[in-house]
Amino acid sequence: MIWAERVLERPLELLSDHAHCELRAASSAQGLITRNPSMAGLVDSLSRLALEELKHFRQVIALLEEFGGELLWAEPNPYVEGLINGTKSTRGAALLDRLLISGLVELRSLERFDMLADAATDPKVKALYAELGPSEAGHATLFSRxxxxxxxxELVEKRAAELCEIEGSVVAGLEFAPRMHSGVAKEHPAS
Ligand SMILES: [Fe+2]
Ligand SMILES: [Fe+2]
Incomplete structure (x- = not known):
């Protein structure tokens, strides 16, 4: 719970970072469509997903603006980049890796949303994360399917297990920051 309490101390930065996560999720889904135009099922389901992610983006920036904040410049996401770079060195099928990485990011986001919904004292923040969680759970299931x-x-299972190991080492190396996919908060800073 320490992680959620700490990031909620800086809600404007958290919400801006979260908004960019939603935008990137929409963009990533569109990239998968662009690279796999003949896969009708993928085109249909990921275009729906991209719309949902953009809707989430709008919900997040609406709350950000209500709190007096603004969308900041996007910063690199070490968590997602670590996953992508980790899979490059172990050479799986590109499409499989992208689908499995997308599913993992959805699951990790869901975990963070659940912690935030539990820890938030502001009712609007609590409601946002409680509402978005089930949608991301559905996205994780979609990427697996x-x-x-x-x-x-067998190949999916084997590669998913390899990716879980890669994810474990990526997460262990993440620094804490008021961001959706940051590392653990070890101690409270002296104030
Ligand atoms: Fe989303
Ligand atoms: Fe999602």
Whole structure:
């Protein structure tokens, strides 16, 4: 719970970072469509997902603006970049890796949303994260299903296990910051 309490001390930075996560999720889904135009099921489901992510983006920036904040410049996301770079060195199928990474990011976001919904004292922040959580859970399931539609179950399972190991080492190396995918908060700073 320490992580959620600490990031909620800086809600404007958290919400700006979260907004960029939603925008990137929409953009990533569009990239998958662009690179796989002949896969009708993927095109249909990921275009719906991209719309949902953009809706989430609008919900987040609406709350950000209500709190007097503004959307800041996007910063690199060490968590997602760590996953992408980690898979490059172990050479899986590009589409499988992208689907599995997207599913992992959805699950990690869901975990963070649940912690934020529990820890938030502001009712609007609590309501936002309680509302968005189930949607991201559905997205994680969708990415798993898309992977299993295209690739043999054994291969999906094997690569998913490898990715979980990569994710573990990426997460262990993340620094704390008021960001959605930051590392653990070890101690409260002296104030
Ligand atoms: Fe989302
Ligand atoms: Fe999502």
């Amino acid at each position: 898309l992977a299993e539609d295209v690739f043999p179950a």
